[in-house]
Amino acid sequence: MPDLSINFAGIKSPNPFWLASAPPTNSGYQIMKAFDAGWGGAVWKTMGVPVVNVSSRYGGVNYRDKRLVGFNNIELISDRPLADNLREIEEVKKRFPNHAVIASLMVQSRQEWHDIVRQSQDAGADGFELNFGCPHGMCERGMGSAVGQEPKILQMIVEWVMEVATKPVIVKLTPNISDITEPALAARRGGADAISLINTIQSIVGVDIDHFAPYPVVDGKGSNGGYCGPAVKPIALNMVKNCAQHPDIQLPISGIGGIETWRDAVEHILLGASSVQVCTAAMHYGFGIIREMTSGLEQYMVDKGFHTIYDFVGKALPNVLPWEQLNMKYKVTANIHAEKCIGCQLCYTACEDGAHQAIKLNADTRVPEIIEENCVGCNLCSLVCPVEECITMDRTDSGTEHLTWKERVEAGTAPTEFNDERAGGRHHWVPEPSAALGKERHKTLPGKARIYAGETEAPAEA
Amino acid sequence: MAEFSTPTTEQEFAENFAQLKPLMNRTEALFESSRCLFCFDAPCIKACPSGIDIPQFIRQINSGNDTGAARTIYEANYFGNACGKVCPTEVLCEGACVYNLQEVKPIEIGRLQSYATTKVIASGKKLFGPGAANGKSVAVIGAGPAGISAACELRALGYEVDVFEAKAQPSGLTVYGVAPYKITNEETLAEMDYLQAQFGYHTHFNSPINSREELIELENKYDAIFLGIGLGKTNALGLPGEDKINCTGAVEFIAELRQQHHKIVVGRKVIVLGGGNTAMDAASESARLGAERVLLAYRRGKEEMGAYEFEYDLAKGVGVSGVFNVAPLEIVGDDYVAGVRFIRTETIDGRVSEIAGSEFVEPCDMVIKATGQAKQTQFLSLIPGLEVDGKGRIVANAHTGQTTNPKYFASGDAWNGGAEVVNAAAEAKLTARGIHAYLSK
Incomplete structure (x- = not known):
């Protein structure tokens, strides 16, 4: 049997599948349930000063009869008191010592960063993920993607964190930027141990054409949100590749974006990710999808003769050229x-x-x-x-x-x-431009309309 | 043992005659419409006698434009809902669906069609209306699929239209002849009401036209006369005992069934004579009415039956058994039917011959003759100069529907000899255009 376990920048996990920091990791209850189901790790829903959320919060993009090929949210970070979250982190770690529990954090001042990092460490978190990606609600307050879009500020905050962190630090990047490698390099300069990407893409998921407001609708109004789900995978894959190929970044990458099946995960890994994070698929189908993901990954590794994840991390990179x-x-x-x-x-x-x-x-x-x-x-x-x-x-x-x-x-x-x-x-x-005229009218007009319009069934062949 | 118990209430009747193509809900319509490939020059359109732009209306349903879908359907075929339900889609649009070549279930085009049309009928949304009045008028004889379709199209072209119908309700065989599990009376009549409300033609029910005097009156009053008269009663077989009680024609039996539902009484053992689609319907219906045994007796081999294969399968599915290569010689019994005396036959070089000495009597208490409908030749003989062909069909121009009496135009069964609702609807649209061309000269 192939070995699915990973050691991601010092964070150990029985398999590379982590739940991304999001609603599925809002509580110890959910994370224990996920670990019970077979997930290897979880990035806790971002902690900081608790927020107040609106209702409703999510919007979907359906394609024909397929639901949620794209998904977006205007939910903010955790609305729970920090103490509750930390107590539950401790409880989860006690019950699942070999699973990865990563504390996602978002605060403002140096002091706040120091405090929250220390307290999370004390609670037993295996590592940190600095949320520099959230593109709605938090960025207007100078956090989230507002940080991810300013490499200098990003680097400074990473340096603050590194002053006190004794556990690995992952920097989560926003895709709402023209060159993803710039914040990645800043993370590296700041001393981060790893990067994760992508966070959600700033989006309007759709418009209610009867009430003239964007989804999700909050009392007749709406706001831009963060886009994710299967539709964003191609964007994520390209950014993962960009970071993996950059000679000066050289950090482990946790791939995020559109991962729903083992195949999506393999694609992220082949382009350089060595752990993967999942959110939308778990929100859509529940934690049970992990069975298909691990069994598919295992079968793929058996078929290809790979013994560990590291046998194929970045294996497609040499074939991605300008x-x-x-x-x-x-x-x-x-x-x-x-x-x-x-x-x-x-x-x-x-x-x-x-x-x-x-x-x-x-x-x-x-x-x-x-x-x-x-x-x-x-x-x-x-x-x-x-x-x-x-x-x-x-x-x-x-x-x-x-x-x-x-x-x-x-x-x-x-x-x-x-x-x-x-x-x-x-x-x-x-062909000559005018050869187009009338060429297929007899085929594109509906049946009897051909006759009513006084046309023959088929034009005479030229 | 009968598969069905005899229905005694309207509810039991509805259960025994459950719709073969039940109405889709929005979710099912979304799923089914999502499967459509949107073929280029789609084979389904070509397979539809009325040329409905099927991929277009399916795409409209898929994008949530159900009203537009209904418009697409009705633009090509005024019996949009009826055709969705009663068309032999297996051999028309759905039979042509490219998925068949992949052994994948074809798109349920008929049900999608009815999904869109029933929605617009229920909403009463106005999609069409009469054209600007052109001062001319047309009499339509027969309120069947041909007559009503012609009336709609003529109204759209600006004609005043009076429809004369011998029976009490419009839609012809759709309400009097189609099997009840294909469409309900309510659905049929709702579409008729919808069309009349849109186009505003005048209907005159219980108004048979059957004398030269009445025709002269129409000829004097109207600029043209449209014949949508369909076919007549079931052909007599000319057998001894045919007049016994409980020996009936299939057309008459089904017409009564459609109007009386469970109040109609069927025999315990029924023999249906014939091998066409009407025979299959009559046999299925007898079984669903609780007959203990239903025999379908056909004078040729199984493969030679005129019925569609799926219609025979449907009959078999409700417990009907087929007896082939038997020809009826006599209906036996005193006042009531007690059986049919048959003789076995064989087909040699396409000709049926009786096998001497092979006679036998099959007991039964009801005989339904599904042996074709007579042409209305006697009525047609009242129209001067109107020719019929050797089979009793009206002779008319293939593009205009104009008969050999230039004031008379025809469509539907009386012209084509007996076909589907969709054929009549398509022909009538064409003929209405023919009338318009003639009167615009």
């Missing part, structure tokens, strides 16, 4: 496997209207055909195809040539002028 270093000689072409095709023609209309007009229809069959010379290998058809492996992107170059944009620039063969022939654009076939 665009200019990608091989321009590599070429794939779409291939429709007719025996699997169900004739929905989504690939056709997607390529025709949204890409490069490289798919055509033939009489007497609904199976479209790839026009190989027009196919640029963009993947769009294979992405819209509803049938597994019906459209494959198959390599068509010889596999022997390698040329990057960077090399072309260095060799002086890159296009530089407006009408530069070296771009090769003139050789890409595009």
Whole structure:
């Protein structure tokens, strides 16, 4: 059996799955329940001066019948007295000494930071996570993302914390910034032991179109909130990668953002995370999802021959390059496997209207055909195809040539002028503009409307 | 043992005749509409005789625009709700759904269609109205799917429309002929009320037109006459004993069932003669009315039945048994039906021949003849110059519905020989346009 345990900057945990600092970690009750269910660690809901919250607090983005592909909140940090939280931390640690309990903190003055760090340490917390990420409510008070967006202030506060901390310190970063590596570097300079990212993204999750107010609606009004859930994973993955690849950061990364299944966790780990944090999925489905996550991760590790998490932390990083270093000689072409095709023609209309007009229809069959010379290998058809492996992107170059944009620039063969022939654009076939007019009206108009409009069933072939 | 006990109350009747396509709630409609792929040049549209833009209305339901969905449906087919419920969707839109090729359940298009239309009917939202009056008028004979559809379309084009109907209610076979588990009377009539409120045509019920004098009156008063007269009574078989008590035609049996519900009495052992969809309905209905045994007797082989496979499956599912290659020779009994004398048959090179000496009597106490409906040739002969073809169908222009008497236009069963509600609705829309073109000359 593979070993799922981790030692994250000195914080030990039986598996890499932690609950992120959020509503699921509001109380000792919830965290004990989560550990009972199999979670490896929990970052306590951010403690500080207790807040007062509003009602309602959450908003969701649904896609068709799928609920909460995106989620946002306008809830603040813990509204519970610090003493209650600390007492429960102690209780949890007593019952679960081998699980990770991390105290998330957010206060203002140096003195407050010193006090809360000391008290959390005394309560038995295994480490700290400094909440420099919250993008709503707290930032207006000079905390949360207001700190995360100011590397100098961030560094100063980390230094305050390090003055008294005897346990590992993680700095939680906000994605509401143009370059995530800047606050990460500041954390490093301040002496932090690790970073975690991403916190939520400033957002308006939707608008009530009947009452003209943003969700979640509070007495007819709303406010910007923090966005999370499956939809933010791509943003998180990119920022995790940016921090993991930066030569001067060199800190353990706790990956956060859109993690719902073992697969999401593996992706974060492959891009450099060595622990992962989960919130929305637990809020949506409860703590029980951990069973699928650990079993999936274990199976993946068995299948790949990995013994520990560290066998694949950052394993995809060497393959993430700047665009200019990608091989321009590599070429794939779409291939429709007719025996699997169900004739929905989504690939056709997607390529025709949204890409490069490289798919055509033939009489007497609904199976479209790839026009190989027009196919640029963009993947769009294979992405819209509803049938597994019906459209494959198959390599068509010889596999022997390698040329990057960077090399072309260095060799002086890159296009530089407006009408530069070296771009090769003139050789890409595009139809005449006017060929579009009326081309498919007979197919896009509903049935009998074709006849009523005085049109023939199909235009005469040119 | 009967699968169903004889219903004695309206509630028991409703249970025995539970809707095959029950109304969806919002959640189910959201889930089902989410599955639609939004095919390009979607096969479902092509498979629909009325050409409803199905992916469009499904997308509208999915995005919460149920009213727009209903508009899309009604723009193509005025019997939108009825068709959602009674259409043989298995062989039309749903049969064409690309999911079938993947062995995935096709989208429940019919139920989604009814979801949108029932919502707009219940709300009474106004989607359509009559066009600006053009000073001309059309008489519509028959308030079935063809007649009502023509009336709606003609009103939209600005005509005054009077609909004359022999029976007491509109919608024709939708309320008098379709199996009760496909659509209820209330649903059917609610859609009729909705359409009439939108378009404002005049209906005249219990007003049969069956004399030359009445036709002359219409010819003088109206600019054109639309024939949506459908078919007539069940064909007589010409067998001895056909006049015995409890030997009835399927059309008559179903019409009574639709109006009387559980008050209708069915035999303990019923023999249904025929192999078409109406035979399947009559057999299913007999079983659901509590008949102990229902035999479906067809003179050819099972594979040769005209009924859709799913209709036969439906009948089998309620305990009906099929007997094939048997031809009725006589209805036996004294005053009442006591059985049917059959002779076995075989089909050789497509021709049915009787096997000598194979006669037998199958006892029963009710016989339902589902052997086709007669054409209304006698009525049609009252219209000068109007031609019918060798099968008794009205001859009319395929694009305009104009008959060989230029003042008369036709659609529906009387023209096509007997098809679905959707065919009549689609044809009538086309024919209304034909009338408009003719009167606009």
